[in-house]
Amino acid sequence: MKRREFIKTIMIGSLAFFLIKPAKSKDIFVYVVDSKKCIGCGSCVKACRAENHVPERKYRTWVERYVVTSNGELENIFVESPNGGEFGFGDLDVDENEILRAYFVPKLCMHCDKPPCVKVCPVNATWITEEGVVLIDKSHCIGCKYCIQACPYGARYFNHHEKVVDKCTWCYHRIMRGMRPACVTVCPTGARMFGKLQDEHIQKTLRERNIRILKPELNTRPKVFYENVGWEVW
Amino acid sequence: MKHVRRALVVFINILIILIVVIFGIKGLGEEVYPAIADKLFGVEGIYGTSGEQKEIIKKPVHAEGREYCSKCHEEIYRKSDQGKHNFDCQTCHGAASDHPKMRLKVDSSREFCLGCHKATIGRDNETIRVLHNWENHGKDRVCTACHDPHHPWFD
Amino acid sequence: MTTTVVEGFVYPNHEVFWGVLIVIYPYFVSIITGMVTVYAIAEFWRKELKDIEKLVVISSLPFVLSALLPLLLDLGQPQRAFEIYLTPNFSSVMAVFGIVYLTELFTLLGEMWFLFRVDIVRMAQTESNKLLRLLYRILTLGVYDISEKAIKLDKKIIKILTGIELIAAWCLSYVSFLFGVVKSNPWWNTTILPVSFVFGGLAAGGAMVLLLYLAFTRAYGIERKPNIISTVANYAFYFMLAAFALETINTILYAYKEDIAWAVIKLASTELAVPLAIQVIGSLEALLFLKYVCYRCNLGKIDTPFIAIASVTILVVVFAMRWNMVIGAQLIDYSLRGFVSYTPPLWGREGLIAALGVLVAPFIMLPVVAYIFPPYERKLRAGL
Known part of the structure; x- marks a missing residue:
């Protein structure tokens, strides 16, 4: 009986090699970021740190500033994220007239529908829940850091105190209580939106044409969508 | 022939022991087996893949929403609700986790307000009222001297 | 901090997560692959290499055993390493590694047993040291049959085991670097990578066999055979050429x-200037020296210093290749807008001292294995 189960797991496992199971439930969560509304104040980063006890210099969410300038030549792209944007952004040594466009882009775990990190975890310590959230079992993780290498968005970090990998959970403990993630809660301008795919405010933004995902060429199917960002964001 | 048979027996025995160990430990349940090794090394934790999903849900919430604040501070809640400062209280006040016991501190310095309202490259004028002459506007005074932080506009 | 941002924008969580230890791990695996392949060549094609068969088998065992060391040291929670067998995720290359590794280990041990069975039986009867005699007696499994028929059967089984081991070793080499499937890293995301990896490994294994042949023949006072050196050096030359060509392409x-x-x-x-220079210049130098060694050996002359230099160069070059592949790829941030620099710390679990210990480990184990399973007649050792 046990052997049969063993064979069964192997069969399923080898199947999983080709088919990564996407979220089962119909009401999966999605996250929408409107870059135009982000003012780069860093309160999301602070709130995330307080809520999830993120260690120093590690970020579950961070804010990047994109400044595209042109001085007659083709676009120059400057990207920065000092301290993950936690303490705001300083002045830049650029001529205001040369700036073509400048904006802030909050980043976080994309909770991909085809997560490359889940695919490479050797011990099944990270998985995708029915709600489409990618979680880590910190007491199961062996700390091989393979998932960090596999994540194209740099969302995972190594917790040097606990010696395991950690990442954004979309505040799983909050959203399962019907609350919104901490970063969404504290955003003063509503640049971050969170909800089920069927929710009205999500549906409204997802019907917009300028919505996009990051690194679509990798076919990870992220569930974080971006509005009003330029081509230079990936 | 005999030696091949014996070698095979030894090999199969090793294999069986390995499989028995794997399934034996697995049979103990997911809550136990990562813990065996961990306890030897003095690491503590909550174990189990399915259990962890439930454990994460149980984690305490530190940042409650503004409706939670309105239970006691209804007046401020209503005042801020009318203006553009109708975002969450903890954006400025910080997480309210132990609030009734612990006093919440709020930074009332100029720098704190300017964190959002200073004119910065990338900050959209349509989203937020940015202050271009922030060096001179209300110099040497805190912003709250004139502006009510919960409703900063003059009617 | 071992990681510092050098230029451009880097995701704030970016670090060089896999340090010098994970350079050593594929390095060892490469050497194993190369040695197993040399063994298979001796077994299946080149009868003149029969002389070094035992030598190759016993010296691959320490490498197989110590290939686990860097992995365990690198894990954040090494005590949970066995979970790879308990809750394996078969879509992960690293979980597959666990199974391939066990296959490799068991086939190698089986091969050793069948190869040394006649010796074991003989020594179980003649060994004067009581402890060793007991060990040999256990190892005979109670069968003292060394008739012609039994030996013939042994050889057949060795052939089968070698076939399995060869496949396992190549898989191990692929698996050890199937980072290739990590699509997020542009440096790893290339189809050519595993192939060049295997070829580099074959060259390193050949070089290691040459070095060990020099060492063992000296220790046991055995005359070196030019045709053995020339054959192995020839293989190492072509493998090195293939590896170099693939990397360059x-x-x-x-x-x-x-x-x-x-x-x-x-x-x-630019951060990798030194290892890259070693890789290119060393490859060319090693190729040149190897060809010279082949040429001299075909004339029946053995130039020990040249052989040693060529082998050591290959080993260094392959190490530099692994460094460029593992560390070099991690220097690039996934934002593709900047890179970091990496200097390994001296102390600590992932430091240089630990790495050095891991590198030396197989050479500490080797004399022990060679003492129990002497690759050549033991009586000659008296002259040492």
Whole structure:
């Protein structure tokens, strides 16, 4: 009986090699970021740190500033994220007239529908829940850091105190209580939106044409969508 | 022939022991087996893949929403609700986790307000009222001297 | 901090997560692959290599055993390592590694047993040291049959085991670097990578066999045979050539395609100037020396210093290749806008001292294994 189960797991496992199971439930969560509304104040980063006890210099969410300038030549792209944007952004040594466009882009775990990190975890310590959230079992993780290498968005970090990998959970403990993630809660301008795919405010933004995902060429199917960002964001 | 048979027996025995160990430990349940090794090394934790999903849900919430604040501070809640400062209280006040016991501190310095309202490259004028002459506007005074932080506009 | 941002924008969580230990791990695996392949060549094609069969088998065992060391040291929670067998995720290359590794280990042990069975039986009867005699007696499994028929059967089984081991070793080499499937890293995301990896490994294994042949023949006072050296050196030459060609083609293709990652790879390669220089110059030098060694050996002359220099160069070059592949790829941030630099710490679990210990480990184990399973007649050792 046990052997049969063993064979069964192997069969399923080898199947999983080709088919990564996407979220089962119909009401999966999605996250929408409107870059135009982000003012780069860093309160999301602070709130995330307080809520999830993120260690120093590690970020579950961070804010990047994109400044595209042109001085007659083709676009120059400057990207920065000092301290993950936690303490705001300083002045830049650029001529205001040369700036073509400048904006802030909050980043976080994309909770991909085809997560490359889940695919490479050797011990099944990270998985995708029915709600489409990618979680880590910190007491199961062996700390091989393979998932960090596999994540194209740099969302995972190594917790040097606990010696395991950690990442954004979309505040799983909050959203399962019907609350919104901490970063969404504290955003003063509503640049971050969170909800089920069927929710009205999500549906409204997802019907917009300028919505996009990051690194679509990798076919990870992220569930974080971006509005009003330029081509230079990936 | 005999030696091949014996070698095979030894090999199969090793294999069986390995499989028995794997399934034996697995049979103990997911809550136990990562813990065996961990306890030897003095690491503590909550174990189990399915259990962890439930454990994460149980984690305490530190940042409650503004409706939670309105239970006691209804007046401020209503005042801020009318203006553009109708975002969450903890954006400025910080997480309210132990609030009734612990006093919440709020930074009332100029720098704190300017964190959002200073004119910065990338900050959209349509989203937020940015202050271009922030060096001179209300110099040497805190912003709250004139502006009510919960409703900063003059009617 | 071992990681510092050098230029451009880097995701704030970015670090060089896999340090010098994970350079050593594929390095060892490469050497194992090479040695197993040399053994298979001796077994299946080149009868003149029969002389070094035992030598190759016993010296691959320490490498197989110590290949686990860097992995365990690198894990954040090494005590949970056995979970790879308990809750394996078969879509993960690292979980597959666990199974391939066990296959490799068992086939190697089986091969050793069948190869040394006659010796074991003989020594179980003649060994004067009581403890050793007991060990040999256990190892005979109670069968003292060394008739012609039994030996013939042994040889057949060794052939089968070698076939399995060869496949396992190549899989191990592929698996050890199936980072290739990590699509997020442009440097690893190339089809050519595992192939060049295996070829580099074959060259390193050949070089290691040459070095060990020099060492063992000296220790046991055995006359060196030019045709053995020439055959192994010849194989090492072609494998090295293939590895060098593949790496170069890979780089040229990348430079010509000039996609979004190339700009940052180009910049980051300044951080790797030394290992890259070692890789290129060393490859050429090793190729030259190996050909010279072959040429001299075909004339019946053995130039020990040249053989040693050539082998050591190959080993260093392959190490530099692994460094460039593991560390070099991690220097680039996935934002493809910047890179970091990496200097391994001296102390600590992932430090240089630990790495050095891991590198030396197989050479500490080797004399023990060679004492229990002497590859050549033991009586000659008296002259040492």
